[in-house]
Amino acid sequence: xxxxxxxxxxxxxxxxxxxxxxxxxxxxxxxxxxxxxxxxxxxxxxxxxxxxxxxxxxxxxxxxxxxxxxxxxxxxxxxxxxxxxxxxxxxxxxxxxxxxxxxxxxxxxxxxxxxxxxxxxxxxxxxxxxxxxxxx
Numbered sequence: 578x579x580x581x582x583x584x585x586x587x588x589x590x591x592x593x594x595x596x597x598x599x600x601x602x603x604x605x606x607x608x609x610x611x612x613x614x615x616x617x618x619x620x621x622x623x624x625x626x627x628x629x630x631x632x633x634x635x636x637x638x639x640x641x642x643x644x645x646x647x648x649x650x651x652x653x654x655x656x657x658x659x660x661x662x663x664x665x666x667x668x669x670x671x672x673x674x675x676x677x678x679x680x681x682x683x684x685x686x687x688x689x690x691x692x693x694x695x696x697x698x699x700x701x702x703x704x705x706x707x708x709x710x711x712x713x
Contacts (some may be wrong), residue, residue, distance in 0.1 A: 579679030581619040584627050584706060587634040588616060591668055591677075594655055603656070604669055619678050629682050629707035630681040635669065637703040638676060643684065644694040646658065653677060672696070 579589035583591075595612060608656035632653065639650045651664040653676065659667035666673050675696060684697045686707055705713045 581615065582627060582631045582680075583616060583619040583621055583678050584624040585634055586624055586712070587677075588619070588621050590634070591616060591657065594668065598656065598669065604713075607654050608669060608671075608674075612669070615674060615677065624706050624711040627704075627706040628680070629704055630680050630701065632676045632698060632701060633704055633706055634677070635703075635710075635713045636701055636707045638698060639700040640676070641697045641699055643697055648699065657673070666675060 584671055591612070592642050595604065599609050601608070625677055627633060632652055634655065637650065637652045639648065639653075643646045651666050653673045654665045656667045656669055659665055668674065668677065669675050671689045673686060675689075676698065677710055681698050681701055686693060686694060686695050688694075701707075705711065
């Protein structure tokens with residue numbers, strides 16, 4: 578499998594969010610460990626070097642659940658911006674953790690609250706880096 582790709586700013590911000598969340602006990606140790614493992618396995622690039630087909634923070638992603646053929650679309654955001662009514666999900670959610678750093682057409686097996694599921698990234702509707710929005 579290809580190495581995950583994370584932009585340098587996202588990496589630093591997500592690590593800070595994890596640290597803050599652990600301090601305030603708003604993330605479990607298991608969730609924090611899972612996200613840190615993903616981050617630490619990633620290739621870190623400058624924002625302007627991120628390929629346009631990679632899921633990054635603030636990306637709007639369309640994906641399919643392969644076991645149910647259900648398709649969903651949402652934006653991956655920092656915890657303080659999460660709003661399910663606006664389809665903005667926190668990087669701390671299992672599905673966002675599963676997607677960050679992966680590419681269009683990647684298939685990912687991930688354990689979500691309902692159990693093991695398989696996802697495919699169908700499209701990135703908006704990616705900040707591709708739009709030149711490097712400081713979001």
